[in-house]
Amino acid sequence: MARYYETADIFVYHSTLxxxxxxxxxxxxxxxxxxxxxxxxxPDLFVDGKEAAFYETGNTTELAGLVGRLADNEGERAALGRSVLESFEKNQSILSRGKMLEKFFSEVLQ
Known part of the structure:
Protein backbone atom coordinates (compact mmCIF):
# COMPACT_ATOMS: atom_id res chain seq x y z
CA MET A 1 0.00 0.00 0.00
CA ALA A 2 2.83 2.40 0.75
CA ARG A 3 3.71 2.80 -2.91
CA TYR A 4 0.13 3.87 -3.69
CA TYR A 5 0.21 6.52 -1.00
CA GLU A 6 3.65 7.67 -2.16
CA THR A 7 2.48 8.16 -5.75
CA ALA A 8 -0.85 9.83 -4.90
CA ASP A 9 -1.39 13.59 -5.02
CA ILE A 10 -4.63 13.72 -2.99
CA PHE A 11 -6.43 11.34 -0.66
CA VAL A 12 -10.23 11.45 -0.90
CA TYR A 13 -12.37 9.84 1.78
CA HIS A 14 -16.06 9.77 0.88
CA SER A 15 -17.48 7.02 3.11
CA THR A 16 -19.78 7.52 6.09
CA LEU A 17 -19.50 3.94 7.32
CA PRO A 43 -14.52 17.83 11.73
CA ASP A 44 -13.24 17.26 15.27
CA LEU A 45 -10.23 15.24 14.12
CA PHE A 46 -8.87 17.51 11.39
CA VAL A 47 -8.65 21.29 11.06
CA ASP A 48 -10.49 22.38 7.92
CA GLY A 49 -8.23 24.26 5.53
CA LYS A 50 -5.13 23.35 7.52
CA GLU A 51 -5.00 19.55 7.93
CA ALA A 52 -7.77 18.59 5.51
CA ALA A 53 -10.14 20.12 3.01
CA PHE A 54 -13.77 19.41 3.87
CA TYR A 55 -16.90 19.19 1.75
CA GLU A 56 -20.53 18.67 2.78
CA THR A 57 -21.35 15.00 3.18
CA GLY A 58 -23.13 13.63 0.12
CA ASN A 59 -22.48 16.71 -2.02
CA THR A 60 -20.62 15.14 -4.92
CA THR A 61 -20.65 18.40 -6.88
CA GLU A 62 -18.78 20.11 -4.05
CA LEU A 63 -16.42 17.13 -3.79
CA ALA A 64 -15.65 17.31 -7.53
CA GLY A 65 -14.94 21.03 -7.24
CA LEU A 66 -12.69 20.47 -4.22
CA VAL A 67 -10.69 17.73 -5.94
CA GLY A 68 -10.35 19.92 -9.03
CA ARG A 69 -9.17 22.86 -6.94
CA LEU A 70 -6.60 20.74 -5.13
CA ALA A 71 -5.44 19.14 -8.38
CA ASP A 72 -4.85 22.60 -9.85
CA ASN A 73 -3.19 24.09 -6.78
CA GLU A 74 0.12 22.46 -5.92
CA GLY A 75 0.82 25.01 -3.17
CA GLU A 76 -2.42 24.24 -1.35
CA ARG A 77 -1.82 20.49 -1.67
CA ALA A 78 1.70 20.87 -0.30
CA ALA A 79 0.57 23.03 2.64
CA LEU A 80 -2.22 20.61 3.59
CA GLY A 81 0.15 17.65 3.26
CA ARG A 82 2.83 19.26 5.45
CA SER A 83 0.35 20.25 8.09
CA VAL A 84 -1.40 16.89 8.34
CA LEU A 85 1.97 15.10 8.47
CA GLU A 86 3.17 17.38 11.30
CA SER A 87 -0.07 16.75 13.19
CA PHE A 88 0.27 13.00 12.66
CA GLU A 89 3.87 12.96 13.88
CA LYS A 90 2.94 15.01 16.93
CA ASN A 91 -0.23 13.15 17.92
CA GLN A 92 -0.53 9.77 16.20
CA SER A 93 2.91 8.30 15.49
CA ILE A 94 4.24 5.32 17.41
CA LEU A 95 6.83 7.57 19.05
CA SER A 96 4.25 10.12 20.20
CA ARG A 97 1.90 7.37 21.43
CA GLY A 98 4.79 5.78 23.32
CA LYS A 99 5.57 9.08 25.03
CA MET A 100 1.90 9.46 26.00
CA LEU A 101 1.87 5.96 27.50
CA GLU A 102 5.11 6.61 29.35
CA LYS A 103 3.69 9.81 30.83
CA PHE A 104 0.43 8.08 31.76
CA PHE A 105 2.14 5.20 33.56
CA SER A 106 4.60 7.52 35.30
CA GLU A 107 1.66 9.46 36.71
CA VAL A 108 -0.22 6.31 37.72
CA LEU A 109 2.81 4.87 39.51
CA GLN A 110 3.50 8.02 41.51
Missing amino acids: DSFPLVLLEAAAHGLPIALNRWGPF
Missing part, protein backbone atom coordinates in the same frame (compact mmCIF):
# COMPACT_ATOMS: atom_id res chain seq x y z
CA ASP A 18 -16.47 4.14 9.60
CA SER A 19 -16.02 6.57 12.49
CA PHE A 20 -12.21 6.55 12.36
CA PRO A 21 -10.79 4.68 9.40
CA LEU A 22 -7.16 3.62 9.50
CA VAL A 23 -6.70 4.86 5.93
CA LEU A 24 -6.94 8.46 7.20
CA LEU A 25 -3.97 7.86 9.49
CA GLU A 26 -2.09 6.15 6.66
CA ALA A 27 -2.73 9.10 4.33
CA ALA A 28 -1.66 11.55 7.05
CA ALA A 29 1.50 9.52 7.74
CA HIS A 30 2.41 9.88 4.05
CA GLY A 31 1.76 13.63 4.08
CA LEU A 32 -1.12 13.47 1.63
CA PRO A 33 -3.61 16.32 1.48
CA ILE A 34 -6.95 14.87 2.54
CA ALA A 35 -10.33 15.72 1.00
CA LEU A 36 -12.89 14.66 3.56
CA ASN A 37 -16.63 14.87 4.16
CA ARG A 38 -18.05 16.60 7.25
CA TRP A 39 -19.56 13.39 8.58
CA GLY A 40 -19.39 12.19 12.17
CA PRO A 41 -16.19 12.90 14.08
CA PHE A 42 -14.11 14.07 11.11
Whole structure:
Protein backbone atom coordinates (compact mmCIF):
# COMPACT_ATOMS: atom_id res chain seq x y z
CA MET A 1 0.00 0.00 0.00
CA ALA A 2 2.83 2.40 0.75
CA ARG A 3 3.71 2.80 -2.91
CA TYR A 4 0.13 3.87 -3.69
CA TYR A 5 0.21 6.52 -1.00
CA GLU A 6 3.65 7.67 -2.16
CA THR A 7 2.48 8.16 -5.75
CA ALA A 8 -0.85 9.83 -4.90
CA ASP A 9 -1.39 13.59 -5.02
CA ILE A 10 -4.63 13.72 -2.99
CA PHE A 11 -6.43 11.34 -0.66
CA VAL A 12 -10.23 11.45 -0.90
CA TYR A 13 -12.37 9.84 1.78
CA HIS A 14 -16.06 9.77 0.88
CA SER A 15 -17.48 7.02 3.11
CA THR A 16 -19.78 7.52 6.09
CA LEU A 17 -19.50 3.94 7.32
CA ASP A 18 -16.47 4.14 9.60
CA SER A 19 -16.02 6.57 12.49
CA PHE A 20 -12.21 6.55 12.36
CA PRO A 21 -10.79 4.68 9.40
CA LEU A 22 -7.16 3.62 9.50
CA VAL A 23 -6.70 4.86 5.93
CA LEU A 24 -6.94 8.46 7.20
CA LEU A 25 -3.97 7.86 9.49
CA GLU A 26 -2.09 6.15 6.66
CA ALA A 27 -2.73 9.10 4.33
CA ALA A 28 -1.66 11.55 7.05
CA ALA A 29 1.50 9.52 7.74
CA HIS A 30 2.41 9.88 4.05
CA GLY A 31 1.76 13.63 4.08
CA LEU A 32 -1.12 13.47 1.63
CA PRO A 33 -3.61 16.32 1.48
CA ILE A 34 -6.95 14.87 2.54
CA ALA A 35 -10.33 15.72 1.00
CA LEU A 36 -12.89 14.66 3.56
CA ASN A 37 -16.63 14.87 4.16
CA ARG A 38 -18.05 16.60 7.25
CA TRP A 39 -19.56 13.39 8.58
CA GLY A 40 -19.39 12.19 12.17
CA PRO A 41 -16.19 12.90 14.08
CA PHE A 42 -14.11 14.07 11.11
CA PRO A 43 -14.52 17.83 11.73
CA ASP A 44 -13.24 17.26 15.27
CA LEU A 45 -10.23 15.24 14.12
CA PHE A 46 -8.87 17.51 11.39
CA VAL A 47 -8.65 21.29 11.06
CA ASP A 48 -10.49 22.38 7.92
CA GLY A 49 -8.23 24.26 5.53
CA LYS A 50 -5.13 23.35 7.52
CA GLU A 51 -5.00 19.55 7.93
CA ALA A 52 -7.77 18.59 5.51
CA ALA A 53 -10.14 20.12 3.01
CA PHE A 54 -13.77 19.41 3.87
CA TYR A 55 -16.90 19.19 1.75
CA GLU A 56 -20.53 18.67 2.78
CA THR A 57 -21.35 15.00 3.18
CA GLY A 58 -23.13 13.63 0.12
CA ASN A 59 -22.48 16.71 -2.02
CA THR A 60 -20.62 15.14 -4.92
CA THR A 61 -20.65 18.40 -6.88
CA GLU A 62 -18.78 20.11 -4.05
CA LEU A 63 -16.42 17.13 -3.79
CA ALA A 64 -15.65 17.31 -7.53
CA GLY A 65 -14.94 21.03 -7.24
CA LEU A 66 -12.69 20.47 -4.22
CA VAL A 67 -10.69 17.73 -5.94
CA GLY A 68 -10.35 19.92 -9.03
CA ARG A 69 -9.17 22.86 -6.94
CA LEU A 70 -6.60 20.74 -5.13
CA ALA A 71 -5.44 19.14 -8.38
CA ASP A 72 -4.85 22.60 -9.85
CA ASN A 73 -3.19 24.09 -6.78
CA GLU A 74 0.12 22.46 -5.92
CA GLY A 75 0.82 25.01 -3.17
CA GLU A 76 -2.42 24.24 -1.35
CA ARG A 77 -1.82 20.49 -1.67
CA ALA A 78 1.70 20.87 -0.30
CA ALA A 79 0.57 23.03 2.64
CA LEU A 80 -2.22 20.61 3.59
CA GLY A 81 0.15 17.65 3.26
CA ARG A 82 2.83 19.26 5.45
CA SER A 83 0.35 20.25 8.09
CA VAL A 84 -1.40 16.89 8.34
CA LEU A 85 1.97 15.10 8.47
CA GLU A 86 3.17 17.38 11.30
CA SER A 87 -0.07 16.75 13.19
CA PHE A 88 0.27 13.00 12.66
CA GLU A 89 3.87 12.96 13.88
CA LYS A 90 2.94 15.01 16.93
CA ASN A 91 -0.23 13.15 17.92
CA GLN A 92 -0.53 9.77 16.20
CA SER A 93 2.91 8.30 15.49
CA ILE A 94 4.24 5.32 17.41
CA LEU A 95 6.83 7.57 19.05
CA SER A 96 4.25 10.12 20.20
CA ARG A 97 1.90 7.37 21.43
CA GLY A 98 4.79 5.78 23.32
CA LYS A 99 5.57 9.08 25.03
CA MET A 100 1.90 9.46 26.00
CA LEU A 101 1.87 5.96 27.50
CA GLU A 102 5.11 6.61 29.35
CA LYS A 103 3.69 9.81 30.83
CA PHE A 104 0.43 8.08 31.76
CA PHE A 105 2.14 5.20 33.56
CA SER A 106 4.60 7.52 35.30
CA GLU A 107 1.66 9.46 36.71
CA VAL A 108 -0.22 6.31 37.72
CA LEU A 109 2.81 4.87 39.51
CA GLN A 110 3.50 8.02 41.51
